[in-house]
Amino acid sequence: MRSGFYSYPNTQRIVYGVPFVQALAQEVQTVDAQRVFVLASGSLTRHTDVVDQLRGVLGTRCVGVFSDMPAHTPRTAVVKAAHEALNARADLILTLGGGSITDAGKMLTLCMSNAIDSPEDLDRLATRVHADGRVERPEFNAPSVPSTVISTTLSAGEFSALAGCTDTTKGHKENFLHPKASPRTVILDPALTVHTPEWLWLSTGLRAVDHAVEDLCSVNTHPMSEATSFQALRLLGRGLRAVKKDPSDLNARLDCQLGAWMSIIGSSAGVHKGASHGIGHVLGGTAGVPHGYTSCVMLPHVMRYNHSVNAEQQKRVSEALGEPNKPACDLLAELVAELGLPSTLREVGVPADMLDLIAHNAMHDRLIHTNPRKIHGPQDVRSILDAAW
Numbered sequence: 001m002r003s004g005f006y007s008y009p010n011t012q013r014i015v016y017g018v019p020f021v022q023a024l025a026q027e028v029q030t031v032d033a034q035r036v037f038v039l040a041s042g043s044l045t046r047h048t049d050v051v052d053q054l055r056g057v058l059g060t061r062c063v064g065v066f067s068d069m070p071a072h073t074p075r076t077a078v079v080k081a082a083h084e085a086l087n088a089r090a091d092l093i094l095t096l097g098g099g100s101i102t103d104a105g106k107m108l109t110l111c112m113s114n115a116i117d118s119p120e121d122l123d124r125l126a127t128r129v130h131a132d133g134r135v136e137r138p139e140f141n142a143p144s145v146p147s148t149v150i151s152t153t154l155s156a157g158e159f160s161a162l163a164g165c166t167d168t169t170k171g172h173k174e175n176f177l178h179p180k181a182s183p184r185t186v187i188l189d190p191a192l193t194v195h196t197p198e199w200l201w202l203s204t205g206l207r208a209v210d211h212a213v214e215d216l217c218s219v220n221t222h223p224m225s226e227a228t229s230f231q232a233l234r235l236l237g238r239g240l241r242a243v244k245k246d247p248s249d250l251n252a253r254l255d256c257q258l259g260a261w262m263s264i265i266g267s268s269a270g271v272h273k274g275a276s277h278g279i280g281h282v283l284g285g286t287a288g289v290p291h292g293y294t295s296c297v298m299l300p301h302v303m304r305y306n307h308s309v310n311a312e313q314q315k316r317v318s319e320a321l322g323e324p325n326k327p328a329c330d331l332l333a334e335l336v337a338e339l340g341l342p343s344t345l346r347e348v349g350v351p352a353d354m355l356d357l358i359a360h361n362a363m364h365d366r367l368i369h370t371n372p373r374k375i376h377g378p379q380d381v382r383s384i385l386d387a388a389w
Contacts, residue, residue, distance in 0.1 A: 002223075004222060004223075004269075006222065006224050006268065006269050007179075007268060007269075007270075008268065009159065009160070009161065009182045009268045010161060010179060010180050010181075010182040010184075011159065011182050011183055011184065011185070011186060012184050012185060013027075013184070013185045013186070014159075014185070014186045014188065014261065015027075015185065015186070015187045015188065016187075016188040016254065016257060016258065016261075017188070017189075017190065017254055018187070018189065019189055019191065020053075020054075020150050020187050020189040020192050021053055021054075021056075021057050023150075023187045023189065024054065024057050024058075024094075024148075024150070024187065025057050027148055027185050027187070028057070028058065028061060028092075031092060031146065031148075031184065031185075033061060033091055033092035034061055034091055035061065035063045035088060035089055035090050035091045035092070036058050036061045036062050036063060036090065036091075036092045036093075036094050037063055037064045037065075037066070037084070037085040037088050037090035037092070037093055037094070037108075038051070038054065038058075038062060038064065038065045038066070038094045038095075038096065039066050039067075039069060039081060039093065039094070039095045039096070039097070039101050039104050039105050039108065040054070040065055040066070040067045040095075040096045040097060040101070041067070041096060041097030041098065041101055041152065042067045042068060042069070043195075043197075044096060044097060044152070044195060045065070045067040046067075047195075048195050050096065050192065050195065051065065051067070051096070054094075054096060054150075063088040063089070063090060064084055064085065064088045064090070066080075066081045066084055066085075069081065069097075069100060069101055069104045070100070071100050071288070071290065072100060072164070072166040072173060072284050072285060072288070072291075073100045073103040073104045073107060073163075073164060073165045073166060074165070074166045074167075074168045075119035075122050075165055075166065075167055075168065076119050076168065077104070078104055078107045078108065078111065078119075078122075078165055079111060079116060079117070079118060079119050079121075079122070081104065081108055082107070082108045082111035082112055082116060085108055085112060085145075086112055090112075090145060091145060092145065092146055092147070092148060093105050093108050093109055093145055093146070093147040093148070094147070094148050094149075094150070095147065095148070095149050095150065095183075096150045096152070097150075097151075097152055097153075098151070098152055098153035098155065098196070098200065098204065099153055099155035099157045099204065099207075099291050100291075102149050102151060102155075102157045102158045102183075103157055103163045103164050103165060104165075105147045105149060105183065106143075106147065106157075106161070106162075106163035106176075106181045106182075106183070107163050107165050107176060108147075109143035109144075109145050109146070109147050109181060110125060110140070110143060110163070110176060110178060110181060112143070112144065112145055113141040113142065113143050113144040113145070114140050114141050119167075119169075122165065122167075122174075122176075124138060124140065125138060125140050125176050126138075126165075126167075126174040126175070126176060127174065127175040127176065127177060127366070129364045129365060129366045129369075130364065131363045131364060133366070133368075133369030135366050137177060140178065142178055142179075142180035142181070143178065143180055143181055146183075146184040147183045147184060148183055148184060148185045148186075148187070149183040149185070149186050149187065150187045150189070150192070151186065151187070151188060151257075152192060152193050152195065152196050153193075153196060153200055153201060153204040153292075154201065154204040154205040154207065154208045154236075154256055154257065154259075154260040154292075155204040155207045155208065155260070155291050155292065156207070156208050156211060156260040156261065156263055156264040158183055158186045159182070159186065159260075159261055159264040159265075159267075160182060160264055160267050160268075161177060161178060161179050161180070161181040161182040162175055162176070162177050162181075162267065163175070163176045163177070163181065164176075164281065164284075166284075166285045167285075171285060171286045171361075172282075172285050172286065172361060172364070173281050173282070173284050173285025173286075174285075175366070186261075188254070188257040188258075188261070190250045190251075190253035190254040190257060191250055193253050193257075194247065194248065194250075194253075198244075198247065199341070200290070200292065201243065201256075202240055202243070202244060202292070202339045202340075202341060203290060203291075203292025203293050203295070203296055203341055204260075204291060204292040205236055205239070205240045205256055205259075205260070205292070205339075206240075206292055206295045206296045206299070206335070206336060206339070206341060207291055207292045207294075207295045208232065208236055208256075208259060208260035208263040208264075209232075209233065209236050209237075209240075209263070209295065209299070209332070209335070210276050210277065210280075210295035210299050211229075211232070211260075211263035211264050211266070211267075211273070211277075212228075212229040212230075212232040212233050212236070212259075212262070212263040212320075213229075213233070213276075213299060213303070213317050213328070213332070214273040214274045214276055214277060214299075215229045215263075215265075215266035215271045215273065216229045216230065216233075216313055216316050216317055216320075217274070217303070217306065217310045217313040217314055217317065217372060218266070218271045218272050218273065218274070218313075218370075218372065219272055219370060219372050220270070220271060220272055221271060221313070222266060222269035222270070222271050224265055224266075224269050225265045225266030225269045225271050226316075228262040228263070228265040228266075229262070229263060229265070229266060229320075230316065230319075230320045231259075231262050231320075232259045232260070232261075232262035232263035233259070233263075233317065233320035233321055234259075234320055234321075234322075235255045235256065235258055235259030235262065236255075236256060236259035236260070236263070237320070237321050237322065237335070238252075238255065239252045239253070239254075239255030239256035239259055240256060240335070240339060241335075241338065241339070242255070243256060244338070244339050244340070272367070272370035273367050273370065274302060274306065274367060274370060274371035274372055275298070275302045275305070275306075275362075275367065275368055275371040275375060275381070275384060276294075276295060276298045276299045276302040276303075277367045278362055278365040278366070278367035278368035278369075278371065279294070279298050279302070279358070279362050279365075279368070279381060279384065279385070280294030280295060280298055281294075281362075281365050281367070282358050282361045282362045282365060283297075283298070283345075283348075283350065283358065285361075286354070286357060286358055286361050287349070287350045287354055287358060288349075289348045289349070289350065290348075292341075293341070293342055293348045294348075296336045296341045296342055296343060297342060297343060297344060297345055297347075297348060297388050298384070298388055299332055300329045300330075300332045300333040300336070300343075301329075301384050301387045301388045302371075302384060303317075303328055303329035303332060304329045304387070305373060305383075305384050305387075306371065306372045306373045307327075307329065308373065309372050309373045310372045310373075313372075314327070314328040314329075315328070317331070317332075318331055321335070344388060344389060345385065345388050345389045346389060350389070352389060355382060355385045355386070355389065356378070356382065358381070358385060359378040359379070359381040359382040359385060360378050362378070362381045363375075363377065363378055363381070368381065
């Protein structure tokens with residue numbers, strides 16, 4: 001008999017299809033925030049009036065804006081922003097941007113409640129994954145300051161308590177997890193996403209597809225995420241194509257946002273993802289490849305690698321994408337091509353002489369060790385990388 005449990009995430013509200021200024025005004029009143037510290041996308045700050053609109057809503061409640069967070073959320077920038085938020089006596093962290101900004105918001109709340117004074121201090125909070133798959137999660141304080149996310153991409157980190165942060169001295173992206181670290185409120189305004197560059201919107205959409213696919217094909221599927229992942233693929237499959245055809249289609253953009261939300265439910269259910277995510281983390285931290293591009297390149301090849309052990313589950317992916325008689329790996333590769341996204345490691349700037357290092361570092365990512373087809377060592381990772389190069 002099938003058995004298990006489902007833990008609802010700490011997030012209390014998800015507001016969708018509402019203009020962000022309206023949703024934010026209501027949120028600030030609801031939580032009675034008096035000192036809001038903002039983490040904003042640099043491109044939105046420089047090239048749009050969105051941050052000015054945000055300041056207009058917050059008024060004197062805005063006690064600071066940090067807009068210098070690089071991709072992949074490096075430790076140095078996180079600690080610098082956390083110092084500014086502490087000095088401002090922030091009682092709410094508000095993020096406006098994509099996945100790296102969202103991760104940074106979660107990291108700030110952890111830094112502020114755990115006396116993190118330097119990048120090295122984050123060693124105390126980082127999850128450690130050994131090459132044999134053993135995972136060590138340290139215990140530390142829950143965030144004492146809540147966060148709210150206004151998301152502009154589709155990587156779906158806003159729906160998770162997990163944060164990724166890069167140790168640039170080691171060239172390695174690490175996980176930081178506290179169950180209370182998920183944002184209190186998530187705001188999804190499709191109109192705001194028209195400012196997101198097409199490549200970023202579509203590629204992070206593929207990242208959400210990756211979430212749903214690896215959950216459907218997992219070694220420990222869950223009835224909740226089986227349903228939500230299937231619907232996520234339906235929404236994302238049609239929504240991404242529609243936005244590619246007409247970037248002004250706000251209904252399609254909302255389909256994508258809702259699909260990204262549904263794609264991540266498996267994380268709350270404890271569903272293990274696999275090597276596409278595991279290798280993707282390393283491609284980001286070690287080789288600087290954007291989050292979404294890692295999924296575009298790796299997911300079809302990981303599916304081919306795993307097909308011998310989860311062919312029936314992969315058929316569900318094909319069904320969700322509308323072609324049940326076609327191999328899922330081929331459908332995913334076709335979707336990447338149709339959206340005009342990169343499909344090889346060469347295209348995203350990964351040199352051949354880095355593949356061994358990536359394979360070695362991947363063995364220290366926990367999701368390599370939960371891949372449906374067992375990965376015995378760096379040589380197996382290298383075989384997948386070679387197929388993708």
